[in-house]
Amino acid sequence: MSPSDSGFRHFHDQLSALKQKLLDMSARSEELVELSVEALISRDKDKADAVIRGDREVDLLEVEVEALAIELLALQQPMARDLRFLVAAIKVSSDLERVGDHAVNIAQSALRLIAIRAAVIPDPEIEDMARRARRMLSDSLDAFIRADGQLGRAVCRADDQVDALHDSVFRILLTHMMADARTINPSLELLLVSRNLERVADLATNIGEDAVFLAEGKSIKHRFEFAPDEQGGAERRADAPA
DSSP: OOHHHHHHHHHHHHHHHHHHHHHHHHHHHHHHHHHHHHHHHHTOHHHHHHHHHHHHHHHHHHHHHHHHHHHHHHHHOOOHHHHHHHHHHHHHHHHHHHHHHHHHHHHHHHHHHHHTTOOOOOOHHHHHHHHHHHHHHHHHHHHHHHTOHHHHHHHHHHHHHHHHHHHHHHHHHHHHHHHOGGGHHHHHHHHHHHHHHHHHHHHHHHHHHHHHHHHHSOOOGGGOOEEOOTTSSSOEETTSOO
8 A cells, every 4th residue: 555545544544533423522512411301301400400410511512623624724734625524523513512502501591490490391392492493403413414505505595483482481471471470480581592592503503514515516605505697797695586
């Protein structure tokens, strides 16, 4: 085996290791979100505490992913898709770390609800939001690792459903608070939970956008998707009116 072949194999072995770390990080972040919502619904202090402790593992994985990606960028000088993957991997790891933070926020809300012995039961919309957000997170990482632009776009579209559920939760909780002042504090906690789940979905959307960038080399962030102007002039938004 020539030195160049050996170097090529080493580079791709390291890329594979980086992908596995991202998958591990995503799986752990999903677990923390699920556990935090379980703690909320069952008013389980032990589960809430486990989420808060578990966030440290996600933080450490982010540091490892970033260090490996920077090392590969500096030493291997990759090009084309490999370069896009390494740049995006650093952003993805940051998004996943923030997912862990949002799971901690939900666990802390659960602990506060346990402390005040709130009787308000989480609405089904919150459980539905949690399921959808976890699915988006799983699909977004799958899309990113496989460079699947179509799946990445599907994740982005799914965010609208989570946003609609968040709006519904707000209206329901507002009705509770207006009807009975005793529900104000627990309702505000549940609104925080809903907001954190909505943010998890937003972060999954970010990763879905990165998957499209990796697969197609184009940015669809902020609903922008540039295409050549039909008149041959400056580029315009592809989703803008003609």
